[in-house]
Amino acid sequence: MTLVKSKQRVADHGEVFTPPWMVQAMLDLVKDETERIDSRFLEPACGSGNFMVQILRRKLAVVALKYGASEFERQHYALLGLMCIYGIELLPDNISECRANLLDVWAEALALSDTDEPYRTAVQVLNVNVVHGDALTMRELAAVNVDV
Numbered sequence: 001m002t003l004v005k006s007k008q009r010v011a012d013h014g015e016v017f018t019p020p021w022m023v024q025a026m027l028d029l030v031k032d033e034t035e036r037i038d039s040r041f042l043e044p045a046c047g048s049g050n051f052m053v054q055i056l057r058r059k060l061a062v063v064a065l066k067y068g069a070s071e072f073e074r075q076h077y078a079l080l081g082l083m084c085i086y087g088i089e090l091l092p093d094n095i096s097e098c099r100a101n102l103l104d105v106w107a108e109a110l111a112l113s114d115t116d117e118p119y120r121t122a123v124q125v126l127n128v129n130v131v132h133g134d135a136l137t138m139r140e141l142a143a144v145n146v147d148v
């Protein structure tokens with residue numbers, strides 16, 4: 001995993017991604033919350049979603065454990081988990097990567113593809129919850145949506 005895309009982006013936007021081991025260590029500080037399906041997380045400078053993806057993975061592990069026996073419940077609670085994760089990011093390419101990374105993890109855990117209805121719902125959730133905006137002014141920038 002590369003932590004820097006370019007020196008210019010570091011200078012312009014402070015874009016340095018957090019390494020996986022540090023993400024896990026920081027999430028462990030609030031372990032119980034990361035393992036609660038309906039706990040809400042907002043990351044105001046989310047980049048490509050390093051924290052959000054790991055939070056989602058933790059929630060999905062709990063979903064599998066508690067609701068693995070029922071496909072309906074598994075999908076329902078997995079969607080609830082996804083709906084409780086929010087991000088704001090300034091740069092359009094990071095927004096797209098963040099949504100795609102979350103969608104990949106979510107869809108893989110449920111073995112869903114882009115022709116499945118819940119997958120399309122997840123895309124809509126990500127378009128709404130992962131906002132292309134400026135977290136300092138709390139203003140939304142141009143819409144960047146994932147298409148299905």
Ligand SMILES: C[S@@+](CC[C@H](N)C(=O)[O-])C[C@H]1O[C@@H](n2cnc3c(N)ncnc32)[C@H](O)[C@@H]1O
Binds near residue numbers: 017018051094135136
């Ligand atoms: C230090 S990186 C961290 C990314 C991610 N949170 C991580 O830990 O890997 C900061 C991110 O915040 C974004 N950013 C910078 N200023 C911002 C602002 N005013 N509003 C929203 N995002 C911003 C950058 O584009 C960059 O992706």
